Amino acid sequence: MKTVLWATLTANGNYAQSSPEHPPKKEALDDFAAHAKTAGNFIVGRRTFEGMQAAGGGGSFGDVDIVVVSKSIEPIPGITVAGSPKEALDYLQQKGHQTALIAGGADLHNAFLGQGLVDELIFNVAPVLEGKGLHLTIDTDRYQYKDAQLLDCKPLGGGIIQLRYAVGCF
Template identity: 70%
Template sequence: MKTILWATLTANGNYAQSGPDNPPTQEALSDFAEQAKAAGNFIVGRKTFEGMQDPSRVSLEEQTNAEGPFAGMDIVVMSKSIQAIPGLTIAGSPREALDCLRQKGHKTALVSGGADIHNSFLGEGLVDELIFNVAPVVEGKGLNLLIDKDNYRYKKVKLLDCKPLGGGIVQLRYGIDR
């Protein structure tokens, strides 16, 4: 299964932290919706999923109905604390999440939302492509995407595409040999 990791990074290379002072841009959100639609699915962590449930946003039920941006998509939430949510698949590990999507017939998986989730997929060598949306913001403190938390290991990547998304965001797409 082809696994694509989608993330927004700051201009100084940190994993971008969304919040009231730095909300996700419409350009990045639109791109995510396009990527998710192409894959027919996405995998998120519990914290990101809970953020999607923010009452100030459109509910997940509305997002996944026949007319919502995630209509007909399989959503997998990676969590060790959530037991069950009607209409969603809960997985405890990256491999379990991919197996769930594979069993549903998917050939591609989109991983988004949460540095911990991203680092777990990268650390297990399960990512084939990286999509980085570089936002025009610099953070003083941030999280990093890691392939190995304990060692200085390098993994060469191949630039597949580079394009502006608008709003000062540049998207970089890399391939990773597994």
């Protein structure tokens, strides 16, 4: 199964954080919805899922399988809860999905990256700067370096540029 990590980054390289005062750009949200529909699924962490629910977007994905990775969330009707990134991928593979879309947040992305479970990266670089921000890491215990190959680069509109990379084997 191919795993695709989808994230929005700021122009200064931080993991973009949204808030009611600074919501995500429409073009990035539309792009995410298109990728989720194509994959037929997406994986999120508990805090990201709760944020989606609070914003009214937790149930607007129709037939898309949503998997929440959490050890502390209560069961939610229609939503699969997995205890780990590997468990989430195993579930989607058993359901017959060819691609898993890893959607957010930073802790979940870092868990997938740290365990070497990402085949492709999709970064939407938004035209904003953030002072303090979160970072994507592949290992927090020691220095690690991993090559990536640029597959595609395209504008999404609204000043957002999408970069798509293969990770690891090429």
